């Protein structure tokens with residue numbers, strides 16, 4: 001069920017008028033739906049209800065503490081990639097015992113913080129990181145739970161910038177080195193081997209690459225068992241895609257059932273790290289048309305939202321649906337929807353058939369994941385406000401940044 005629907009020619013976010021929210025709180029503006037976040041999380045959780053599992057929402061997709069708190073209240077775990085994300089989880093009331101720590105470049109300080117908080121597991125991505133973790137754990141007298149992230153060398157069939165499971169990508173440990181590094185992990189005194197992990201990329205719309213990766217990982221788990229290294233959990237990573245346009249990614253239930261079938265009678269707990277599948281379609285990005293301009297056949301709508309607010313179109317040529325908040329009848333024109341930033345690549349969408357006037361509000365759909373979290377202050381643009389709607393209620397979950405905050409910490413020379 002979609003929580004961003006029209007009623008009486010007006011776009012709603014759950015039961016709130018998007019135009020009213022935009023007028024009250026200003027634009028550009030992110031709006032998230034609590035009901036959608038919860039529904040998406042439950043879809044994952046229900047899909048594996050009969051199997052031991054942990055859903056670790058990937059914080060990088062949308063790390064607002066209100067979003068994390070809504071998921072923590074459902075019992076969610078979290079996948080983090082930095083000490084900053086870990087502190088957000090704690091600030092949001094998340095349980096550190098349900099946190100998995102991914103990422104290729106964890107620092108000693110981040111390891112120490114995570115060990116002291118008692119996280120569920122470190123997803124270690126190299127032999128060098130393994131040695132470092134053993135040293136840090138030994139220094140503070142802890143036993144570090146580890147899983148090794150293995151790069152299964154499968155083509156996820158997604159955009160090259162968001163593919164992570166190929167040999168050429170920086171992520172994970174090469175399959176050929178896996179057994180030797182597991183043996184080393186098992187021998188190190190301050191580590192406890194818990195699991196294996198893989199994550200092959202993001203926005204996957206087919207199930208086959210997941211299954212190919214799983215087959216290789218299960219074969220590895222079987223070889224490890226023969227060597228006396230027993231694995232408790234298999235972390236399948238995130239990556240399940242969402243419909244931005246007409247894609248038809250598998251539903252979590254179909255995806256999970258296929259994975260569980262592949263497990264056979266192996267007694268492995270499954271960990272999932274979904275980000276986009278939970279957050280993307282739970283959010284919209286609202287922007288206002290400042291000016292219309294055109295020459296001949298080329299028409300531009302200049303809007304107050306830009307690539308610094310929502311970089312996916314500029315960075316990956318990602319397509320996200322752009323819809324009017326109050327649709328108009330009558331003739332449409334073919335517009336490029338562009339922002340005020342001084343970059344040719346600053347667009348939110350190209351070739352969109354719309355009937356627009358200055359002052360109109362537009363909603364960029366599917367913006368709940370990798371929207372605000374990837375935003376920047378380029379061109380000294382304060383970052384957008386974020387709202388969460390819950391039925392008829394709307395809550396400010398992040399105030400619009402003030403321009404004076406932009407130079408906080410900067411100093412003039414004496």
Ligand SMILES: Cc1ncc(COP(=O)(O)O)c(C=O)c1O
Nearest residue numbers: 058102202238239273274275276
């Ligand atoms: C290790 C890891 N886990 C989980 C995710 C979340 O991915 P997605 O948002 O595609 O589910 C990512 C990002 O791709 C990741 O790098």
Ligand SMILES: N[C@@H](CCCC[NH3+])C(=O)O
Nearest residue numbers: 060162202203312369370
């Ligand atoms: N930021 C990317 C996904 C990268 C996932 C992070 N490993 C996107 O918007 O599609």
